Amino acid sequence: MTKGVLLFCFDTADTKYHSILERCVTLVKKNLKLPITVVTNFKTFKRMKPMGFINYKFIEPEPGNTKLGKEWNNVDRHMAYELSPYEVTLVMDIDYFPFTDNLKQFMDTKYDFLISKSAYDLTDRKSFDYKRFSMIDMVWATVFVFRKTSRAKRLFDMIKYVKSFYPYFIEMYRIRDKKFRNDYAFAIALEQANGMVSYDTLPITLPTLPPDCKVLKIDQQGIAWQYDDQIDYTRDQDVHVLNKEVADV
């Protein structure tokens, strides 16, 4: 059975996502030791430094979304099923840095699709304990694992459908954030595809650094950051970094 990691990376006018990808790939190779496929475009590919043996899939990202007023190419995640060359695929945001091998074992389960429902704030300000206004739980599409089965295919078809009628679905589920977010598209599709009942999840909470944390240093073991006058660090723990200035560290 083939297993591998699928990463999406598209540079924008403001952010050198390829620099973030390079760090992520180094850690995936070191800690997860799995084959890697990068979904990118030629413009971004030309800026990447050589990273050893990696598969590339070239697509042009669908434009249109923004985050904090900046271009944000995040709407192609629904194509993971078609783009992955693996039977079992781990899809990760490139700003999720795997400083451990924790994710690797999730490739060995019988589940068709696994995703986490929770994240926690590494600065302990509980930034991600969102009050639940919507009618469904949010999931974090930062990290998910799927097997190429008919059930997983149906789920990805559902995600495409939700994406097509996103304004309708977010109204129906009373989701306040009007911009397209994979987290909500996946949560809605999981709810719909599973007959409006509960579904299987990854029993982990994603360690996350909020966008107002400035990353000071990253090495092979961990990451140091500054928030206000506090400097902190963590090592041997995966970290999802939301501040895109990490590309310049």
Next chain:
Amino acid sequence: MDIRELKKQSDLSYDIAVAKRNALEKAHTRLVVVYNEHLFRADPETINLIKTLSEVHTSPFYVLDSNENPVEISNPKEFLQILVQRNQEAISSYHQMSKTFEKRND
């Protein structure tokens, strides 16, 4: 103790509390283990359940995984060993980290 020293101690306590919480979350994540293609937590509850069932019930027996799906356990000894090993790996790492908190507090 003057107010500056109190502020310094307060900041230090905050730093330690954040680091402790992160270390604990790290341990919780490390407690997740895959066995027989299912997800489990190598926590005291699971360890005690497997230990008890292996003593009072003939194998195979059945338990629920972290998503409450039933799983057949045909080799409880092997499973228990994996659970204990993972539990101690995670908690001993947390213990080592907590020693550094004590040093920072001195």
